[in-house]
Amino acid sequence: MAPAEQRIATQVRVDSWTWSVRLFKTRSAAAEACRGGHVRVNGATAKPAQPVKPGDEVRIRVGGVERIVIVERLVVKRVSAPIAAQCLIDRSPPPPPREVLATMPRRDRGAGRPTKRERRETDRLLGRTE
Template sequence: MTTARLDVWLWSVRLFKTRSAANKAVSGGHVRLNGSPVKPAHIVKPDDVVTVRQPGWERKFQITQVITKRVGAPIAQTCYIDQSPPKPAYLSSPMARRDPGAGRPTKKDRRDIDRLRGRDAAH
């Protein structure tokens, strides 16, 4: 049976772009293993559940295969079962952009933006 550090596994299956980013996320408490906070060097094994907290969304992965080398995306996806709930709609909607050089938004523009975001314009 192959063993791997948690940060190495997260990087190998492409959940993080770099190993140092995975290390910082684990150290910062954004990653849990079987519901408990752990250190980046914690050893993972098959059937462990990894929870990765991202802004506005919590993703869950069950480890099916432990790897230590970074592989292509199709192979990486076979190493875990994604048990995450669907991505919230507000995270996948496009951001409103203003034209360059348009200056600061007027009071009416701000009210329209608040209305689009679902906020009460009375505040």
């Protein structure tokens, strides 16, 4: 048996795994998201080299949408979409309906930065508590 065949991955870097299962378009984008604090593993902010193993919960915040996935299988190289779907369990909340998105408050282009009062009103409308 060749050494490469004997080696079975028990842990994989979080940036590599999220890229491999197609949660990010590039590995550098995955690493940048980790450095920016947008990736959490089991509730803790993850650095790009943090290892993940089967059963870990990975939370990713991209474009204002949070994805929650459970690691099912480890992959090191990027795989096709059907295989990637087998490597994770998606526990993400469903996206809001289109009607809700249409009624979300939007600032006019060029209106400048919102005041503190406007930001608080927007957060209250959206149900944010942070």
